[in-house]
Amino acid sequence: MKPDNTKSELHPRNRHRARYDFDQLVQASSALAPYVKLNKYGDASIDFSNAQAVKALNQALLKQFYEVLVWDIPKQYLCPPIPGRADYLHYIADLLSRLNAGVVPQGQSVCVLDIGVGANMIYPLLGTREYGWQFVGADIDAKALDNAQRIVDGNALSSHIELRLQTAPTSIFNGIIRQGDKFALTMCNPPFHGSLEEAQAGTERKWRGLGKELAKHRSSHKSSVLNFGGQNAELYCDGGEEAFVTAMINESQHYAKQCVWFTTLISKAANLPSVYRALKKVNALEVSTIEMSQGQKKSRIVAWTFLNASQQHALLF
Template identity: 50%
Template sequence: MASKAKLHPRNQHLEGYDFKRLVAQTPELEPFIINSPVGRPTINFQNPMAVRTLNQALLRTHYSIKSWDIPAGYLCPPIPGRVDYIHHLADLLTDGDENVVLPQGRHIRVLDIGTGASLVYPLTGQSEYGWHFTGVDVDAGAIKSARQICESNGLDIDLRLQTNPENIFRGVIQPDDAFHVTMCNPPFHGSKEQAKKGTQRKWAGLGKGRSAKLNFGGRDAELWYPGGEIKFIARMVNESTEFAKQCLWFTTLVSKKDNLQPLHRILGKAKVAEYKVVEMAQGQKTSRFIAWTYIKKKQRT
């Protein structure tokens, strides 16, 4: 049997969840803990309250977020996989030079497209590296939730509402903005019906039978986009050309490996200076993000 792929070496969740430590910080988690078939503590990931309470415990214990919650129906993301993206972005910003000190501090500016009600990337990235985040979302409810999280924890995160759902960078990147990196977890289904079918397949694959619940929740804008992931990222690449001098690296998660080839052609037409695919792993699952820049390496500072 193949061994499980590991998270990033700097990921605090590399060895799994320390439920004893989590419960010590968040006693509300204890009623949700059950034993797995092999006798290890876990939770029922089909239970939205269990997942939300686990996230509260993880954010409190590992990232000093004392107060966190999201409205019903919004995406409640799994923390370990999300923070892996942050650690790989830190590596990206070193340009592959192992002798370069990891980028830390508020002078490192990150743009999070689709930051969501959970604000998971800014919360974990600010805690791990001290970066300054700007979070953008098309959903006013998500921005309201994110603001409440910031206010409850005394955090300085710039939050912007994207008022035109047809745009990604346009309208939110201002003329005087400059970012070291952008990030995004794009909607990867092409319709609401595809999202529902994808959820059914996943639960069946996990041996859970049929379920009407969307995995980890999620609203329409978080889960699907007309034309799916490729269309969304294609629009992102197209708009990125307008802000080529304001962002060092543009990045986005890509859910399906088969989407890399058409995206490679799209980036070729955009005449980027460099393009990378960064693979990430969590257990049996492999994910990835693509990164592109219009700035040649010798011009980067």
């Protein structure tokens, strides 16, 4: 039976709920054309295990839907799935709409902090195009930020996006949030794994899921981890997702009056109890968990604030 490739589980405002129209995508970006083939159902598609094909798809999606004309990433950096990234953005936008009679506030008065912006800089690109928001993108990787700055300059977005280097690798907000900064939201896609070995095992599972033989595609221990993209800091940290998010929560209390909502993706449901315990320990006033799904992939956003509704409104508006 031919599968139904509509993505009705995505957020209602997500531009990618319909199946990819590869004819239109190729029109938007001819670089995608060599990678488009008919699949076993007779539909146009790409080989999603081919990093170059996935990058070309992203370039086409960004051009067609978001008018991002210049976008590239260095080899072996994380190449994000745009529909899922857009979902995160739209769901946290809904948090702000609660303060504005159900309408998402737009324009540069809304400033968002992206922790781990990466070389791809996908969240600021989507957020500026969808809502006209202003972004600060932070990362510990200077090379990634250099590439992100090229994307900013290439799309004339310097008035919307500022990049900041985190010089203390063990810090998250410290050294990034400055005196006088006011953020409507922070967002983060934290490192998922706790070690290089764990990251490699995850990559091997992805290859098996795509029906590939990993040995045919790797030339070294390291490259097997990176076939799906991602530098070390993007893929893993000591203690994995749980430790990273716990540290983020602990630091967030020191910036309680400078941000309306702190948010992060949580990939592992098993990490939720410890995340909730950490939030209780820092006396978060309100915690919200937002479930997301894309196909078989399930994840969720955890959001927290230290401010009541009137304080949130005063900071946002």
